[in-house]
Amino acid sequence: MTSEHAHLTPHASPLTIFITGSNGQVGFELQRQFAIFGNTLAPTRQELDLTNTQAVDTYLAEHQPALILNAAAYTAVDKAESEPEQAKRLNADLPAQLAKYAAEHNIPLVHYSTDYVYPGNGETPWQEDSPTVPHSVYGQTKLEGDQAVTQSGCQHLIFRTSWVYAARGNNFMKTMLRLGREREALNIVNDQIGAPTPARLIAQATALAFTPHSSQFTPHYSPLTPHIPSGIYHLAPRGETSWHGFACEIFKQASACGAELVIQPDRVSGIPTVDYPTPAKRPLNSRMSLTKLEAALGVTLPTWQSQLGLTLKEKLEN
DSSP states (O other): OOOTTTOOOSOOOTTEEEEEEETTTHHHHHHHTTOOOOEEEEOOTTTTOOOOOHHHHHHHHHHHHSSEEEOOOOOOOOOOOOHHHHHHHHHHHIHHHHHHHHHTTTOOEEEEGGGGGSOOOSSSOOOOTTTOOOHHHHHHHHHHHHHHHHHHHHHHEEEOOOSSEOOOSOOHHHHHHHHHHHOOOEEEOOSSSSEEHHHHHHHHHHHHHHHHHHOOOOOOOOEEEEEEEEHHHOOOSSOEEEEHHOOOOOHHHHHTTTTTOOGGGGGGGEEOOSOOOOOSSOBBBBBBHHHHHHHHHHHOOOOOHHHHHHHHHHHHHH
16 A cells, blocks of 8 residues: 555445434335445344444444434334433434534434424424424424434434335324224324325435436535435425325225225214323324425425325235
C-alpha cells in the first residue's frame, strides 16, 4: 500500500444498509425494496437487542452502514401507557442514538413516525408543520424521536404514516379476515378517520426517495443518498375512511376474491369511540395532507382502496 493510500479508512461501507425492526411489517418490506440498492443488514431481535444502547453502538461500529432505515418502534399503543420507559427507549432514545451516529458519520437516516403526534381533533388534514399535541405515551415518545432526529443535524427523512397493515404480522386487516370467518356480526368504531397504509407502500415510497429522475443524476450520484430535501413528510394513500369503513371494504373485497366469510354485511355496525374505551386515547382525526411528499417525489399516491386490493390479494394467495 502506498503512503498516499495508507490513511484512507472509509467511515462507511459504500453500499451497506442497516434496517432496524426487521421483524415488523415495515422492516420486512424495506428489506424487499432495498435489496437492489446494496447489502442490507436487518438483524432480528435475537441478533441485536435494540433496547441495549451499548449493543447498538457496537453493531454500528462493527458494520459502519452507509444508510440507516429505522423501522423499529414500540407500537403497542395501549401497553405503552403502563410501560413508558420501554416505549421511550425504542421510540425516542433509539432514534436519537441512530441520528447521532448518522450526523457524526455524514450518512442519511430514514425514520418512521405517526399521526399520533398531532392533537387528533377537527376534520382538517394535518400539515407537516401543524402543531404537535400527542395525547398518549406512544404519541409523546414518537414525537420525542422525531425531534431528536430533526435536531441532530444529520441528513434525514421522517415519514409520518397512519393505520399501518400488511399481508404479514398482526394488524387490523388480518384481524378482520379472521373475525369475518368466525362471526356473523361485528361492532366497529366509525368516528376515527384516517387512511389505511400498507407497509409495502411505505417501503416503495421510501425507495422512490432514493431513485432520482434521470435529469437528477450527477457524476457524484450515490444510490444511498436521498434526492429529496431533509425533513418531515406524510406518507399514506389518498382518501379517507373510518375503521368501520375499512372493515366493510375488507369484507367486500375479500368476498370478491373468493374468501369464505360468515359475516353478514348488514350486521357490521358502526359505533362511536366512547363505546369502545381503551387505555390510550385514539385520535379522531388522522387525516394527513400528502401534498409535500407528492410534490417532492413527483408522483400521485394511490388510493387506500386500491392498496387494500393488492394487500388482500397477497394475503389470500399465500
